[in-house]
Amino acid sequence: MKRIAIDMDNVIADVTTAFLDSHEQETQIRLIPDDINGKLESEAFPNVMKWVNTEGYFRNLPVMPDSQGVVKRLTEKYDVFIVSAATEFPRSLYDKMMWLEEHFPFIGWQKVCLCGSKTIVKADILIDDHFKNLDYFEGETFLFTATHNVLADNGRHRRVNSWSEIEKILL
Amino acid sequence: MKRIAIDMDNVIADVTTAFLDSHEQETQIRLIPDDINGKLESEAFPNVMKWVNTEGYFRNLPVMPDSQGVVKRLTEKYDVFIVSAATEFPRSLYDKMMWLEEHFPFIGWQKVCLCGSKTIVKADILIDDHFKNLDYFEGETFLFTATHNVLADNGRHRRVNSWSEIEKILL
Numbered sequence: 001m002k003r004i005a006i007d008m009d010n011v012i013a014d015v016t017t018a019f020l021d022s023h024e025q026e027t028q029i030r031l032i033p034d035d036i037n038g039k040l041e042s043e044a045f046p047n048v049m050k051w052v053n054t055e056g057y058f059r060n061l062p063v064m065p066d067s068q069g070v071v072k073r074l075t076e077k078y079d080v081f082i083v084s085a086a087t088e089f090p091r092s093l094y095d096k097m098m099w100l101e102e103h104f105p106f107i108g109w110q111k112v113c114l115c116g117s118k119t120i121v122k123a124d125i126l127i128d129d130h131f132k133n134l135d136y137f138e139g140e141t142f143l144f145t146a147t148h149n150v151l152a153d154n155g156r157h158r159r160v161n162s163w164s165e166i167e168k169i170l171l
Numbered sequence: 172m173k174r175i176a177i178d179m180d181n182v183i184a185d186v187t188t189a190f191l192d193s194h195e196q197e198t199q200i201r202l203i204p205d206d207i208n209g210k211l212e213s214e215a216f217p218n219v220m221k222w223v224n225t226e227g228y229f230r231n232l233p234v235m236p237d238s239q240g241v242v243k244r245l246t247e248k249y250d251v252f253i254v255s256a257a258t259e260f261p262r263s264l265y266d267k268m269m270w271l272e273e274h275f276p277f278i279g280w281q282k283v284c285l286c287g288s289k290t291i292v293k294a295d296i297l298i299d300d301h302f303k304n305l306d307y308f309e310g311e312t313f314l315f316t317a318t319h320n321v322l323a324d325n326g327r328h329r330r331v332n333s334w335s336e337i338e339k340i341l342l
Contacts (some may be wrong), residue, residue, distance in 0.1 A: 005291075081291055087280040093264035109258040109287045116281035120176075120252055122293035 001079045004170075005113075005123035006071065007133070008084040008096060010146040012104070014062040019045050038151035058095035063103050066163035072106055073171055081123060082107055085133065087116040127166065131157075142166065172250045175341075176284075176294035177242065178304070179255040179267060181317040183275070185233040190216050209322035229266035234274050237334035243277055244342055252294060253278055256304065258287040298337065302328075313337065 009015040016033065023045055024030045036044035051057050074080050082100060086092050093114055100107055113121065118133040126137045129146040134157045143149060143157040153159070160166050180186040187204065194216055195201045207215035222228050245251050253271060257263050264285055271278055284292065289304040297308045300317040305328045314320060314328040324330065331337050 003291075083291070087268060087283045087285065090265045090268035090280075093268070093285065094261045097258060097261035097264070109261075111287055112258045113284060113286040113291045114258065114264065115284040115286075116279065120174075120254070120284045120291075120293055122291055 001077075002125060003079040003081060003123040004074060004125040004127065005081050005083040005118075005121050007126075007128040007130075007144070008082060008086075008100075009061075010064075010129040011127055011144045012064050012067040012071065012082070013058070013099065014064050015058075016147055018057070018061050019048060019051070022047070022051050033147050036147045038148070040148055044147070052089045053091055055091045056095060058089075058092040059099055061099060064163065066167075068103060070163040070167045070171070071104060073167065075106060077171065078125075079111075080107065081111045081113055081121075083113045083115065083118060083121050083123075083126075085116060085118055085130075086114040125170075127160070142169075172248075173296060174250040174252060174294040175245060175296040175298065176252050176254040176289075176292050178297075178299040178301075178315070179253060179257075179271075180232075181235075181300040181319075182298055182315045183235050183238040183242065183253070184229070184270065185235050186229075187318055189228070189232050190219060190222070193218070193222050204318050207318045209319070211319055215318070223260045224262055226262045227266060229260075229263040230270055232270060235334065237338075239274060241334040241338045241342075242275060244338070246277060248342065249296075250282075251278065252282045252284055252292075254284045254286065254289060254292050254294075254297075256287060256289060256301075257285040296341075298331070313340075 006012060020031055026047060041048050071080060084096060086096055100112060119136050124139045126134060126139060127142045127144055128134050129144045129149055131154060134141040134143060141157040143159045145159060145161045177183060191202055197218060212219050242251060255267060257267055271283060290307050295310045297305060297310060298313045298315055299305050300315045300320055302325060305312040305314060312328040314330045316330060316332045
């Protein structure tokens with residue numbers, strides 16, 4: 001059974017929408033995704049480091065469209081792990097476990113990996129929104145479209161724009 | 172550079188001493204390690220699940236003798252990751268990061284992996300006290316002696332009793 005490692009933020013958890021909401025709350029300016037295309041999160045959201053270090057921030061993120069159903073179906077054919085580069089933000093760790101328990105209850109704690117560098121991950125397939133994770137992965141790679149990567153392409157990863165697209169490829 | 176994955180509990184963090192202390196506080200009976208040799212932690216300590224789910228419990232564990240110096244020297248010759256099967260206890264995650272920051276500041280968050288199953292870990296060497304982790308690891312394995320494993324041996328892993336012993340082998 002092939003193993004798929006699936007990232008959390010911007011892949012199954014819609015952290016960009018949360019950032020847009022927080023930005024609006026603090027500045028009264030509602031940005032739309034097009035406003036921040038191609039920008040690093042730290043460029044797009046000057047206060048992002050404060051938010052991600054706040055207890056509870058990752059507990060209430062919206063779920064990415066179709067991710068629950070497709071990931072559930074993937075678990076029937078693949079050994080699915082959720083792998084999040086989260087140790088940089090220790091306050092996020094508990095929240096991420098509770099969020100997964102609520103929205104992806106079919107993924108048990110056994111299949112979660114919260115790490116710093118994803119070079120430690122042994123899997124066959126990686127679905128992620130960051131080149132820094134995908135570029136060092138030896139297996140098959142899928143670049144999940146996010147505002148920060150939408151204008152970039154190094155030609156090394158297959159871009160996917162939605163979970164229904166992943167479903168068509170992998171199921 | 173070879174990668175070493177090093178477990179936390181009973182390898183660099185002396186959780187057994189903490190369990191003996193907690194047991195004494197609750198029962199007024201001081202056990203010594205010999206009393207619990209060969210016993211699973213859940214057999215030796217009926218209240219262990221309560222303790223490990225308590226916020227702060229993993230924050231104040233004693234450090235295993237010589238582990239800081241030897242691990243520091245290992246980082247000069249190896250790519251060292253700290254890998255803890257901790258997602259079963261979400262309350263422990265933040266505490267473990269803070270404990271590492273205090274006692275192993277030379278290990279950054281980049282080199283920490285908090286997981287459920289260690290089958291996800293890609294490394295060359297694993298130092299761990301549990302057969303359930305060592306038996307499924309494809310590289311070189313070291314069984315770090317702990318009360319629960321001291322009477323068991325499946326002949327598949329090299330037993331080490333201390334960090335100075337590891338230093339002699341790996342450095």
